Amino acid sequence: MKMWQGRFKKEEDESVNDFNSSISFDSRMYKEDITGSIAHARMLGNTGIIDKDESLKIIDGLKGILSDIESGKLEFDPKAEDIHMFVEQVLTERIGDAGKRLHTSRSRNDQVALDTRMYLLGQIDEVTALIKNLSHVIIEKAKSNISTVMPGYTHLQRAQPVTLAHQLLAYAQMLKRDVQRLCDCRERTNIMPLGSCALAGTTYPIDRLSVADELGFSGVTQNSIDGVSDRDFVLELAFCLSAVMMHLSRFSEEVILWCSSEFGFMELDDAFATGSSIMPQKKNPDIAELVRGKTGRVYGSLMTLLTVMKGLPLAYNKDMQEDKEAVFDALDNTKLCLEIFTKMLDTASFRTEKLRAAAGFGFINATDCADYLVKKGMPFRQAYKIVGELVAVCIEKNTTFEKLPLEEYRKVSDVFDGGVYAAVDLDACVNGRSVIGGPAESAVKAQIAELESFFND
Numbered sequence: 001m002k003m004w005q006g007r008f009k010k011e012e013d014e015s016v017n018d019f020n021s022s023i024s025f026d027s028r029m030y031k032e033d034i035t036g037s038i039a040h041a042r043m044l045g046n047t048g049i050i051d052k053d054e055s056l057k058i059i060d061g062l063k064g065i066l067s068d069i070e071s072g073k074l075e076f077d078p079k080a081e082d083i084h085m086f087v088e089q090v091l092t093e094r095i096g097d098a099g100k101r102l103h104t105s106r107s108r109n110d111q112v113a114l115d116t117r118m119y120l121l122g123q124i125d126e127v128t129a130l131i132k133n134l135s136h137v138i139i140e141k142a143k144s145n146i147s148t149v150m151p152g153y154t155h156l157q158r159a160q161p162v163t164l165a166h167q168l169l170a171y172a173q174m175l176k177r178d179v180q181r182l183c184d185c186r187e188r189t190n191i192m193p194l195g196s197c198a199l200a201g202t203t204y205p206i207d208r209l210s211v212a213d214e215l216g217f218s219g220v221t222q223n224s225i226d227g228v229s230d231r232d233f234v235l236e237l238a239f240c241l242s243a244v245m246m247h248l249s250r251f252s253e254e255v256i257l258w259c260s261s262e263f264g265f266m267e268l269d270d271a272f273a274t275g276s277s278i279m280p281q282k283k284n285p286d287i288a289e290l291v292r293g294k295t296g297r298v299y300g301s302l303m304t305l306l307t308v309m310k311g312l313p314l315a316y317n318k319d320m321q322e323d324k325e326a327v328f329d330a331l332d333n334t335k336l337c338l339e340i341f342t343k344m345l346d347t348a349s350f351r352t353e354k355l356r357a358a359a360g361f362g363f364i365n366a367t368d369c370a371d372y373l374v375k376k377g378m379p380f381r382q383a384y385k386i387v388g389e390l391v392a393v394c395i396e397k398n399t400t401f402e403k404l405p406l407e408e409y410r411k412v413s414d415v416f417d418g419g420v421y422a423a424v425d426l427d428a429c430v431n432g433r434s435v436i437g438g439p440a441e442s443a444v445k446a447q448i449a450e451l452e453s454f455f456n457d
Contacts, residue, residue: 020318022082025325030076032118033083034066036111039214040194041102049105049204054098061095062087083115084108105204106197109228109316113193116324118215120237123331124186130338131175131182131244135455137346138172139448141165146444149426150265150355151364158362161429164355165448166439172451174247179455181240189233192217196227199315229315231305231323238302238327241334242295248337249295252288255348259285264354269347272340287344291337301330356426363391365401365424368432372423376415386413 038059045055065087068074080086085108092099145164152162192215195201195208201224208220221227258266268285276282304326308319366387373383389412394404401424409416422428434440437447 017079017081020081021079022321022324023076023078023080023086025328026083026112026115027076027086028328029115029119030069030083030087031066032115032122033087033111034062036114036118036194036215037087037102038062039211040106042214043207043211044101044104046210047205047207049206050101054101057095057098058091058102061091061099064094065090082108082112084111105202105206106194107199107228109198110193110196113196113228114215116231117189117191117193117217117233120189120234120327121186124182124189124237127241127244127331127334127338128179128182130335130342131179132455134338134342134345135172135175135451137342138168138175139451139455141345141350142168142172142444142448145350145352146441147427148350148352148355149359149430151359151362152439158358158364160367161359161364161426162439163430163441163444164350164352165444169444169447169451171247171251175244176451176454178240178244178247181243182237185233185236185240187218188236190216190218191221192219193221193227196221196224199225199228225315229312229317229320231309231320234323234327235302235305235309238298238305238330241330242298242302244334245291245295245298245337248341249292252285252292252341255288255344256285256292259283259288263358265351265358267349267351268344269349272344272347287340291341294333294337298330298333301326359426360400360402363394363401365426365429366391368429369401369420369424372420373413373415378415 041050041055041058041062044050045052065074069076074090076083077086077089080089088099088102091102142165145168148164149161150164150167151158152160152167192208192212194211195206212218212220255266255268257263259268268283268287270283272287274284274286276284305323308322308326312319369390370380370383370387373386374380378386390401390404390409393408393412394400397404397408402421406416406418406420409420431440431442434442436443
């Protein structure tokens with residue numbers, strides 16, 4: 001029998017119950033639901049809203065339910081409407097009428113908002129830890145490749161020389177901002193809505209602050225309607241997860257390219273690659289491809305949440321039940337991708353000779369050649385034109401700046417002297433860029449130190 005049966009003359013159709021039920025997915029919040037109920041029951045007893053002995057009886061009953069769920073002794077009833085009613089029903093069955101007093105001065109509207117916030121707080125911490133694990137792997141790979149010269153790209157065209165360390169640390173910087181966004185999201189999620197009741201608060205003399213303190217919240221919601229009717233904290237988390245996945249997807253795209261024969265910059269460990277069902281020579285970067293694909297799935301969860309919330313009047317509407325599956329799926333897939341991507345990268349190796357060889361072609365030291373002329377007093381645009389002419393000469397003669405004879409340089413401009421070879425040396429090109437944030441060894445080491453400090457905090 002449903003709790004609202006007194007108002008209705010007919011039993012709920014079984015199909016309605018199945019359609020309305022959320023226990024299949026919100027049961028993962030059982031610990032948060034019970035923990036929140038324990039704090040609520042303690043407050044009810046301490047304030048005298050219910051008898052203190054009954055409060056203690058409720059708390060003991062809830063602790064027993066939690067223990068039985070975690071041990072497997074108690075299974076969720078698939079016919080229950082949601083985790084909240086399941087727990088309350090089992091409690092009442094076990095301790096009698098005292099269990100019926102638990103819901104005093106509380107609604108499922110503020111109860112589910114509480115459970116969701118508590119659950120997401122724990123999940124934010126888990127995602128943050130996984131990002132830090134990946135970042136540590138990236139940093140260690142960078143430390144081993146501070147002097148590994150490679151081409152940097154724009155438009156997928158070789159552009160300027162950088163180091164593998166500098167390239168990898170770009171992703172660490174992205175992940176750093178992801179952690180910062182998650183921390184900001186956590187701060188706004190860490191506000192307790194319990195006490196908002198259905199939408200208008202309660203006439204009982206509840207102590208919201210004591211409950212918030214027991215549950216570890218930093219504060220309480222300041223408007224009862226807002227407390228039960230918005231899910232912007234869920235949306236914010238979904239966006240943060242989408243940003244994480246976007247960065248993983250970009251990294252995955254690079255892994256896929258680098259593992260190809262055309263690039264040959266990277267080799268995946270056999271344990272983190274797959275083969276072909278028909279082509280025995282193949283070694284496929286399936287993990288990176290799946291991470292790239294699952295990014296779309298996480299984006300879809302964000303769009304689901306935005307669409308669900310966009311037209312809802314205040315206050316609570318049943319539509320909001322749809323928030324959980326979306327954010328749960330986004331969380332599950334983000335955590336899964338972070339875990340396996342970290343393992344894949346940690347076991348991967350880089351072909352440093354290939355990276356260096358690629359940097360020797362494509363005239364990626366052209367800007368440095370132009371800068372050499374500028375430092376001799378030539379306007380940059382004039383220097384730019386002269387170096388463009390030199391590129392054409394090198395292409396015609398099938399050579400590079402490093403191998404082009406000095407007389408050929410001087411045919412284009414008599415400003416050139418033997419110092420040009422030092423200017424276009426790839427290592428010199430890299431280490432000359434010692435500005436903060438640059439690829440020079442000194443700048444990269446400073447960047448590593450800053451990132452290690454952040455991720456170790």
